[in-house]
Amino acid sequence: MVKPKKHLGQHFLKDNDIARDIVKAVKQHKKGMKILEIGPGTGVLTQFLMEDYADDIILIDLDRESINYLEKHYSEIKENIIYGDFLKLDLRERLGEEYIVIGNFPYNISSQIFFKILDDKEKVVEVVGMLQKEVAERLASPPGNKNYGILSVLLQAYYDIEYLFTVGREVFDPPPKVQSGVIRLVRNDRQALDCDEDLFKRVVKQGFQNRRKTLRNALKPLNLTDEVKQLPVLNKRAEELSVKEFEELTNTVAIGRINEV
Known part of the structure; x- marks a missing residue:
């Protein structure tokens, strides 16, 4: 068993129906396009990604215990299981010209994850992620809303963002103190801003x-x-x-x- 670690912000999803719905939310995949799962933990999303995207999955996790678990249970993609910190590693060459990001993102670094995605916005064509509900709402919020903020503007400049559904606390181990939200970002046609x-x-x-x-x-x-x-x-x-x-x-x-x- 993999034990959730508080210092890594781990809350493992244990509802397979929700996991399946998150994976089904991926719409932009093309044959050969890599799908990067951040923080797979015990592979609750991975098991469904394997059904349709086994040849294109890359997993990255900072938890050595999770890595050992994943390598044992998904040995057929062992060479695509990476032990490391997504925020610190440069994976662009390995991910190719276009790729998709998916994951149950740790609440404590979710904003940092999206800032790094912005740095590689020319290649990231879609993001499907679960994060703290209020953060998910903020990213998808339109102007004039109190939730609208810095990351809302910066992401909406390059992505169409949709809030998909809310996930309750009870389907996690351990249960977080807050609700979660699942969002989808799809890259728009904007190549550059009309300003500096x-x-x-x-x-x-x-x-x-x-x-x-x-x-x-x-x-x-x-x-x-x-x-x-x-x-x-x-x-x-x-x-x-x-x-x-x-x-x-x-x-x-x-x-x-x-x-x-």
Whole structure:
């Protein structure tokens, strides 16, 4: 048996019907496209991935006990079972030109997982994942919602995000203190933003850093000119802006900043 480890944020799903539904949510797979499962644990998702994608699965887990279990029970794909930290390893060459990410993501690193996915957005065509319900809702949240935040904007710039279903605490071992949510991200057609991407990230992060303030006050550290400060859009709060409006704001900020020393 593999024992769940608190320091790894492990809560093992024990409901096969839910596991099957998560795997069925994968829609973008093509023959030969790799599917990376993050944190397979005892293989509750893996068993169903094996039914249709056995030739294309790659598993990665930081728990040596889980790795030993998986290598024993899925010996036919042993060479595709990786012991390591997804956040630290560079797997892009092994994953090919396009790949899919799936997993019951540890709650304590779920945001970090999505930031790394963003770094490889040109290759990640789909993500199906279970994470803390409020985080899942945040990623899928539209503008104007209190859940809408930094990662919502950055991910929605490149992905169409759908909240699929909620999972109760009772189907995990051990039961987490919160409910879980399953979401699907599908890569959109956007190849690049209509603005400087690094500045876009800075504007979004700065805007939400003090989300209760208007953008006029939240963006003060960006050294905006007096002319830009008078624009009506700065009367809004960050949570009110769509991705497109953040792009437009970024272009305005780019030409309306006092030169930084």
